[in-house]
Amino acid sequence: MPQKVRVGVRSRARQKSGQEGTRNRMARGRQIDSRQVSKTGRQQGSPSPHVSRARTVALGESPHQASLGGWERGQQVRSGPPEEGRVEERVELTVGVDVSKETLEVSIRPLLKRFSVPNDPGGHDKLVRALVDQPICRVVLEATGGYEAEAALALGRASLPVCIVNPRQVRDFKKSTGQLAKTDVIDADVLAHFGEAIRPEVRPLPDDAVIELSALVARRRQLVEMRTAEINRLEKRPITAIAKRIRGHIAWLEKEIGRVEDDLDRTIKSSPLFSKKSAALSAVEGIGPRTSACLLAELPELGRLNRRQIAALVGLAPYARDSGTQGGRRHISGGRGYVRAQLYMATVTAIRCNPPIRSFHARLVSAGKPGNVAMIACARKLLTILNAILRTGSRWNSQCVAAA
Numbered sequence: 001m002p003q004k005v006r007v008g009v010r011s012r013a014r015q016k017s018g019q020e021g022t023r024n025r026m027a028r029g030r031q032i033d034s035r036q037v038s039k040t041g042r043q044q045g046s047p048s049p050h051v052s053r054a055r056t057v058a059l060g061e062s063p064h065q066a067s068l069g070g071w072e073r074g075q076q077v078r079s080g081p082p083e084e085g086r087v088e089e090r091v092e093l094t095v096g097v098d099v100s101k102e103t104l105e106v107s108i109r110p111l112l113k114r115f116s117v118p119n120d121p122g123g124h125d126k127l128v129r130a131l132v133d134q135p136i137c138r139v140v141l142e143a144t145g146g147y148e149a150e151a152a153l154a155l156g157r158a159s160l161p162v163c164i165v166n167p168r169q170v171r172d173f174k175k176s177t178g179q180l181a182k183t184d185v186i187d188a189d190v191l192a193h194f195g196e197a198i199r200p201e202v203r204p205l206p207d208d209a210v211i212e213l214s215a216l217v218a219r220r221r222q223l224v225e226m227r228t229a230e231i232n233r234l235e236k237r238p239i240t241a242i243a244k245r246i247r248g249h250i251a252w253l254e255k256e257i258g259r260v261e262d263d264l265d266r267t268i269k270s271s272p273l274f275s276k277k278s279a280a281l282s283a284v285e286g287i288g289p290r291t292s293a294c295l296l297a298e299l300p301e302l303g304r305l306n307r308r309q310i311a312a313l314v315g316l317a318p319y320a321r322d323s324g325t326q327g328g329r330r331h332i333s334g335g336r337g338y339v340r341a342q343l344y345m346a347t348v349t350a351i352r353c354n355p356p357i358r359s360f361h362a363r364l365v366s367a368g369k370p371g372n373v374a375m376i377a378c379a380r381k382l383l384t385i386l387n388a389i390l391r392t393g394s395r396w397n398s399q400c401v402a403a404a
Contacts, residue, residue: 092137096191097127098184099141099148106130107188109196114185119147124154132158138202140195142167149211156205163200170194206300209271214297216267220260220290221338227253264293277303280389283396286350286357286382294342295386303390310387315340316380332376340379347379357382 091110098105104123107114115130117123131139138161141148148164155162174190194200206214227250234246268274274296281292295302301313311317315335322328350357357378364374389396 092135094137094192094196095131095139096188096193096195097139097141097148097151098188098191099144099151100184101147103184104151105184105188107185107192109189109192114188119151121150121154124151127151128154128158128160131155131160136160138163138195138200140165140191140200142170142191152205153211161202162205163195163202165191165194165200169198173198209267209274210297210300213264213267213274213293216260216264217294217297220257220264223253223257223260227257261290265289268293268296277390280395281386284350284382284386284389285354286346287386288346288349291342291346294339298336298339302387305387307384307387311380311383314343314383316343316376316383318376343379343383344375347375347382350382351378354382356385 093111094109096107096109098107100119102119104117104119104127105114106116106127117126139155140163141152143164143166152162152164170191173194177190177193179186179190230246230250230253234243234250237243238246268278277296278289278292281287281295282289299310299314302310305313308317313335315332315337317332317335318330319333320328321331347357351361352358360381361374361378364377365371369377385396388394
């Protein structure tokens with residue numbers, strides 16, 4: 001019995017000694033924290049007692065007070081004492097730019113900084129000056145039918161990583177976050193969040209020659225569509241006075257189409273790269289000068305990707321639909337519609353005059369494939385042949401079919 005008492009005394013003494021040691025360590029920790037807090041408060045001008053781990057971030061403002069003039073480029077804040085031998089972390093920024101006809105709404109994550117600039121050359125210069133010295137990993141814009149082009153080019157010339165994304169993808173991403181409201185500021189925030197979460201690929205912007213060629217191809221497409229609309233109106237047999245004016249307009253459109261085509265030929269011949277690629281593409285039966293011009297302008301990735309990537313980019317890749325009772329049939333989806341339409345018409349000609357494509361089509365039809373399935377497969381085959389020709393730099397022959 002006395003031995004048990006002595007053991008209990010030692011146990012209580014050891015416990016008391018441990019508690020005193022713990023209190024001493026906590027006191028020393030509070031002294032160190034207080035020195036760190038006072039140092040951090042003097043650096044930031046804030047009495048906040050919060051101490052975070054050492055990291056270097058760009059200085060941002062409150063979203064309610066942010067303005068372009070209030071963000072000093074290159075300014076940084078260091079919170080916490082730097083430890084010897086530690087490499088300081090630099091936060092990468094993602095920028096979302098919502099484009100409208102008059103303004104550009106800008107949102108920067110993770111700073112949650114927002115500002116607005118005009119959508120004109122002066123506003124573009126102001127935007128570039130605000131972003132050029134910052135650790136930007138990508139600047140995300142939506143394809144808005146041309147309003148984003150000048151801003152994207154200004155950012156690209158400043159060597160900023162620009163991503164022009166499909167609006168449908170951003171819209172679906174916004175729905176997945178549960179965001180139902182729609183304003184320009186919210187759209188800019190969603191674009192920045194989309195870029196931060198999805199990290200779309202940064203692709204090089206087209207040069208001035210490709211931009212000029214694309215403008216001519218687009219103008220010819222617009223004129224052809226107007227001519228088709230006028231021809232359809234004339235078939236409805238309007239009154240004599242209206243029919244006369246429609247015929248006059250059709251004649252003017254045909255002359256204008258001819259002038260644009262002359263400009264296209266002149267632009268292609270004046271560029272050694274364009275003329276070489278156009279000659280290589282036009283050597284394939286079924287590819288005419290208008291189709292080759294469309295491919296050069298609207299599909300500059302031709303020859304740089306593999307056959308699966310280029311087919312998916314144009315919208316000729318079959319995607320599985322095996323869920324539920326859909327029967328497992330493959331369907332094409334997305335892609336560049338105008339390029340796909342041009343290739344479809346080229347495939348119609350190639351089936352008649354291009355022996356490899358003609359035999360491939362006949363084999364598919366004899367195997368019981370529907371007509372539209374056989375046509376899409378032939379268009380994809382023709383596209384992969386063209387891609388192989390530009391990728392390998394070879395001339396059109398049967399070896400290109402094997403390489404495709």
